[in-house]
Amino acid sequence: MPYQSPISPGRSWYEDTAGPRPEYRALDGDRNCDVVIIGGGFTGLSAAAHLAKAGTNVVLIEAYRFGDGASGRNGGQLGTGQRAWAEDLEAEYGLSRAKALFDLAEEAKAHLIEFAAANQIDIDYMPGQLSVAHKPRYVDDYKAHADIMASRFSYPHIAFMDAKETAERLGSTAYFGGTRDTGTGHIHPMKLVIGTARVAAQAGAQLFEGTPSTGIVSAGGKVRVSTPRGTVTAQKCLIAVNAYGGTLEPVSAAHIMPIGSFIGATVPLGADSKVLPGGESVDDSRFVVRYFRKSRDGRLLFGGREVYGVNDPKDIHIHIRRQIVDLYPALKDIEITHGWGGYVGITVPRKPFVREVMPNVISAGGYSGHGVMLSNFFGKLYAETVAGNRDRLKLIEDLKIPPFPGGRRFRTPLLFLALNWFALRDRI
Numbered sequence: 001m002p003y004q005s006p007i008s009p010g011r012s013w014y015e016d017t018a019g020p021r022p023e024y025r026a027l028d029g030d031r032n033c034d035v036v037i038i039g040g041g042f043t044g045l046s047a048a049a050h051l052a053k054a055g056t057n058v059v060l061i062e063a064y065r066f067g068d069g070a071s072g073r074n075g076g077q078l079g080t081g082q083r084a085w086a087e088d089l090e091a092e093y094g095l096s097r098a099k100a101l102f103d104l105a106e107e108a109k110a111h112l113i114e115f116a117a118a119n120q121i122d123i124d125y126m127p128g129q130l131s132v133a134h135k136p137r138y139v140d141d142y143k144a145h146a147d148i149m150a151s152r153f154s155y156p157h158i159a160f161m162d163a164k165e166t167a168e169r170l171g172s173t174a175y176f177g178g179t180r181d182t183g184t185g186h187i188h189p190m191k192l193v194i195g196t197a198r199v200a201a202q203a204g205a206q207l208f209e210g211t212p213s214t215g216i217v218s219a220g221g222k223v224r225v226s227t228p229r230g231t232v233t234a235q236k237c238l239i240a241v242n243a244y245g246g247t248l249e250p251v252s253a254a255h256i257m258p259i260g261s262f263i264g265a266t267v268p269l270g271a272d273s274k275v276l277p278g279g280e281s282v283d284d285s286r287f288v289v290r291y292f293r294k295s296r297d298g299r300l301l302f303g304g305r306e307v308y309g310v311n312d313p314k315d316i317h318i319h320i321r322r323q324i325v326d327l328y329p330a331l332k333d334i335e336i337t338h339g340w341g342g343y344v345g346i347t348v349p350r351k352p353f354v355r356e357v358m359p360n361v362i363s364a365g366g367y368s369g370h371g372v373m374l375s376n377f378f379g380k381l382y383a384e385t386v387a388g389n390r391d392r393l394k395l396i397e398d399l400k401i402p403p404f405p406g407g408r409r410f411r412t413p414l415l416f417l418a419l420n421w422f423a424l425r426d427r428i
């Protein structure tokens, strides 16, 4: 039987196409190090790679296998800027802080591409992103956004598309206009996971899979992380478990909520397909966003968040087919070869969560569906912090992230109600 992530539903197309996925042994015995990292997704692996390259003695423990959480299974879209539009951040924080946050995200994008190139990780990068309005009333916002990005944020790569251009570029008349961003693109995320782990290991990081942290204690200037077969004692700890942390650490759990997101992959559509002839990725204006793109070999990878519980991978096929047919009726009988899902870590204001949750213990996550480039970059910023420069991580730490209302008992039902309300609004 092929390996299946025990914590995320369905076997992904990425797992079948990433090439060899080396296994790392489980921790057996006690270790002392400078930094212990909990969680082997983009955040943790990137931090391990950057720390080890800087000569830090680092141990990373992952409960299952690297990439079994969101990092190996996502939509692969880099996007541009933070998840919130730069003009919305400007309205909230003023231009200079909004610009600093935008510039940080742009550096994150450049970092991901440069890191992959410098370390010979072939991430199947494909350029271009279309962001499209599913209601006519949003079209003007996209037009204004393109202008603002060029004039106030010195980002000239976004152009407005009218309904005709949108239909041509998508191969679908389901949308009313939008923007085309030629300064970003999309990747094969599992290849980046595997490559980053290799870089970290080669730089001297001690990487362990199959090693869940069962507790964290910070006392007397030391952090002790327990696991079933050994304790790691370190000067510092990074918690990089994002949506998959459960109750490991209560402050992170109160601020980061897991919500399911699901993707289906079709068979290759063929060279004469009208779907996305330019190869861009797409995200739409729904609150319960739809995101899709073609793979290098011409499959449609179609993602959507579902507000209803989807447990059986077979149900993923049904939901995804329904969404594909909304946009591409001609694909009603297309074979869907893979259906899988994962958990996105969201915060109340949809901005990342970085906080020192105990002395010398920093938790990072809550990228709210925008973590492909940010999580990789936060690993680098964490390494900078360990080296003594916390200024840039501080830009994110200073964002005000309240906990989810409702406490442990009621926050999930409350979120469920809220998501249903927004899903309803998407339809009216």
Ligand SMILES: Cc1cc2nc3c(=O)[nH]c(=O)nc-3n(C[C@H](O)[C@H](O)[C@H](O)COP(=O)(O)OP(=O)(O)OC[C@H]3O[C@@H](n4cnc5c(N)ncnc54)[C@H](O)[C@@H]3O)c2cc1C
Pocket: 007, 038, 039, 040, 041, 042, 043, 044, 061, 062, 063, 064, 065, 066, 067, 068, 069, 070, 071, 072, 073, 074, 075, 076, 077, 078, 079, 211, 212, 213, 214, 240, 241, 242, 243, 244, 245, 246, 248, 261, 262, 263, 291, 303, 341, 342, 343, 344, 345, 364, 365, 367, 368, 369, 370, 371, 372, 373, 375
């Ligand atoms: C279906 C889907 C589509 C998405 N699409 C996009 C997209 O197109 N663009 C975008 O920017 N973002 C997207 N995202 C979000 C993005 O994938 C995440 O923001 C990013 O991967 C987060 O990385 P991470 O390392 O912080 O967390 P993860 O990759 O989730 O890693 C956390 C790891 O911690 C481990 N862990 C948990 N508890 C413990 C413990 N006690 N001990 C040890 N290890 C533990 C887990 O096993 C897991 O491997 C998507 C997410 C999903 C699920």
